[in-house]
Amino acid sequence: MYTDELCFLLQKGCRQGYQWLPQSPIYKREKNQWLATDSPLDLCQFVLRRTLSEEAYSHTGVRDFLAGLEVSIEQLNLSIAKMKEGLSFIPQTAYDWYVKGEMIASLRDRPFHPTSKAKIGFTRQDYQEYMAEFGQKTSLNWVAIANHSVVKGCLMIKLRHWMYSMIFKKYRLSEN
Incomplete structure (x- = not known):
């Protein structure tokens, strides 16, 4: 796909007509030069800057989205690093299989929604304590309403x- 400002490879997709070819480079044009970008945040800022008016770009919702995307990227990187070691265990019981399944599901979450995994307000320690892929024990307090x-x-x-x-x-x- 080529526009005046973006260039990237597409492939036929199952869910959508065409989709970005994973792992292929994305190029953006800045000051008459084509520069590769591998940062989702940088790419979103680039696209939003060129498609929104200055007023729309400065809207709180855009700032919140970009901040959420930044948090999501940081937290996903923590999860991926943990999963490299976490997926290596072989479940011995039905409960172990359930826990491993929850760890994988938590990591995948909603892959087509870039900020769905962002836990806004969580510190790095909170994230590692409460997300399933880190395998921390958590007590539940049941409340009837x-x-x-x-x-x-x-x-x-x-x-x-x-x-x-x-x-x-x-x-x-x-x-x-």
Whole structure:
């Protein structure tokens, strides 16, 4: 794919018509020179600077997105470094298999959403303590909240609540 300012290789994709060919270089044009970039943050800044007005680029949402992307990259690098050693263990029990599966799932998370893994506000220590791929023991504290105490405002939540109530009525189940 070539535009006046970006150049990169595409391949046919299953989910989308075409997608970037993984591991291939991406070039951006700056001051009449083609420069390779391998930084997702740099690439996003480059694209956003050229597609948004100055006012739109300075919007809080853009700053938050870029900050979240930066955090996501840092935290993903921590996870990848940990997984190089973490995936080497061979599970011996069903529980071990479950834990290993959770570690892999946590690492993958949502690969097509660049900031989904960003834990904004977590310190490096918090991230390593609470993310599944680091295998730290975590205690859970269960809390019961009465259904009528939960504030609901989303149409999907209302629809889900209505569907559950219909199921409860049909099978004469209690909601409590």
